[in-house]
Amino acid sequence: QVQLTESGGGLVQAGGSLNLSCASSGRAFSRNTVAWFRQAPGKERIFVASITRGAYTFYADSVKGRFTISRENAGKTVYLEMNNLKPEDTADYYCAAFDGTCTNISCRDRRLYNTWGQGTQVTVSS
Numbered sequence: 001q002v003q004l005t006e007s008g009g010g011l012v013q014a015g016g017s018l019n020l021s022c023a024s025s026g027r028a029f030s031r032n033t034v035a036w037f038r039q040a041p042g043k044e045r046i047f048v049a050s051i052t053r054g055a056y057t058f059y060a061d062s063v064k065g066r067f068t069i070s071r072e073n074a075g076k077t078v079y080l081e082m083n084n085l086k087p088e089d090t091a092d093y094y095c096a097a098f099d100g101t102c103t104n105i106s107c108r109d110r111r112l113y114n115t116w117g118q119g120t121q122v123t124v125s126s
Contacts, residue, residue: 002026002115004095009120012085020080020120022095028075029053031099036069036080037110038091038122045094047108051078052101058108063089085124092119 008020022034035050049059049069057069068081078095096113106112 002029002032002097004097004115004117006093006095006117006120009093009122011123011125014085014087014124014126016085016124017081017083018085018122020082020093020095020122022078022080022117024076024097029071029078029097030075032097033100033102033107033112034069034071034078034095034097035107035113036078037094037096038089039094039119040091043091045110047110048093049080050102050107052107054101058104060108082122085122087124087126090122090124092121094119 003025005023012018033052036048037045038048039045047060051057051069051071066084070079095117097115098113
């Protein structure tokens with residue numbers, strides 16, 4: 001089991017960039033699929049991006065071409081590079097993981113993920 005800690009959130013103007021990190025306090029993510037979800041105030045938590053243990057990446061349509069998910073070589077940190085940020089990207093961002101893999105469809109299901117971080121807040125001003 002891994003424990004997850006997110007960092008890198010903050011306040012940025014529209015068009016700006018942020019880089020979020022998700023660090024494992026335990027073993028590396030080599031057996032895990034790791035994803036980012038986000039939750040805006042008063043709304044449900046939704047899928048943003050995922051990287052499988054085979055390094056396949058999937059993105060929500062709303063962030064495709066602007067966000068990039070990656071995993072560093074030692075395998076204990078997953079990043080979410082966010083560019084050209086928009087006010088509608090404002091949300092709490094959560095890192096999540098499970099032991100296994102998934103498809104472009106199933107990776108989007110938050111019920112697959114049994115380990116979650118505490119979240120990091122991203123605010124994009126217009």
